[in-house]
Amino acid sequence: MKPENRKNEIVKAAAKLFKEKGYSAVTMRDLAKDLGIKASSLYNHISSKQDLLSAIIISLAEEFTAEMETILNSSANSIEKLKRIVSIHVCISSEHSNGMASLNNDWMHLEHQLPYYLKLRSEYEDNFRRIILAGINTGEIKNEQAEVILFSMLSTLRSLYLWIPNKEEVDTASLTNTLSEVLINGIAK
Amino acid sequence: MKPENRKNEIVKAAAKLFKEKGYSAVTMRDLAKDLGIKASSLYNHISSKQDLLSAIIISLAEEFTAEMETILNSSANSIEKLKRIVSIHVCISSEHSNGMASLNNDWMHLEHQLPYYLKLRSEYEDNFRRIILAGINTGEIKNEQAEVILFSMLSTLRSLYLWIPNKEEVDTASLTNTLSEVLINGIAK
């Protein structure tokens, strides 16, 4: 077993605890106890608590960035692009439900990687906004305030981690369809 | 000046800091420094850090409960009731933007008041769900999965505190209308 595997186990356990209580409230002793070892043993695999947070958040942020890039480079129309954004949020949230909690709630506790995270996030939001504005221009999307649409969709998508139980029980394709319908066409008959 | 006033100042400052870094990451020294006093001086006005969290969260949870009661007792149809739910979230979030952060993210750090908070929250969600189901029954609302509709609306409404800058700059009536339109009728033309 490579040391990488043990580190992954630790990161995974950390993400679970960070979701339950938040980064700051989880101690290295809590984490060690969850893994059945002593706190000092953790430091053979990681160099600091901060490293755990970075590992969890940055990999997810980069995954969203990569997926958004693919969508931008596609020839789909704006509504189709929005549906694909819904899809990547459903998929990533169901695969990494615990890590999404840190991405959403504990990013401010990043240290060295904070500027990089903020850059990725603001680029992601800018691209999301451009897709909405393009849809308004082509007449696909209502000319409501684009910022309200962006906020509403992003809020729902970012909260998915709280709602998706775990990947075994989720039909991601079906959830993506229902959620897209609700977000794009509304709920009124 | 009654001691109540000084306590309110402390609670207000605490809510601001809790929003920035979360309850667990804010120390009593941070809070004292923000108020220009020493940490020990805080204890003449409050009995513990935990008290601050309870004061912030429980008063907001009770406010939502009271407003929901009013909506339930009204004779409005389901769509109108949903619009009024949007309205109370916009109003409370613009009045108490900082406190909403604790309500959403730090409720798990409540101690004595945790069961009470959980009761209020689950009753609120039950009432919200019943309004949606009633609307589906009367044909006002599409027969999508009610849980997806509930999740989507609640996620957006709960995130308002992140998005509303401050009450001076927000036209709550206008935001309520735009947000209701987006949530209820969707964004597709």
Next chain:
DNA sequence: GTCTATATTTTGATAGAC
């Protein structure tokens, strides 16, 4: 109402044996 001084726990992290 705020201060200084301090008690008590808990925290992240290191050193070195096995």
Next chain:
DNA sequence: GTCTATCAAAATATAGAC
């Protein structure tokens, strides 16, 4: 790879002077 022992810093909170 995990342990015991330990450190240094930081945490919540109290006591008592002013």
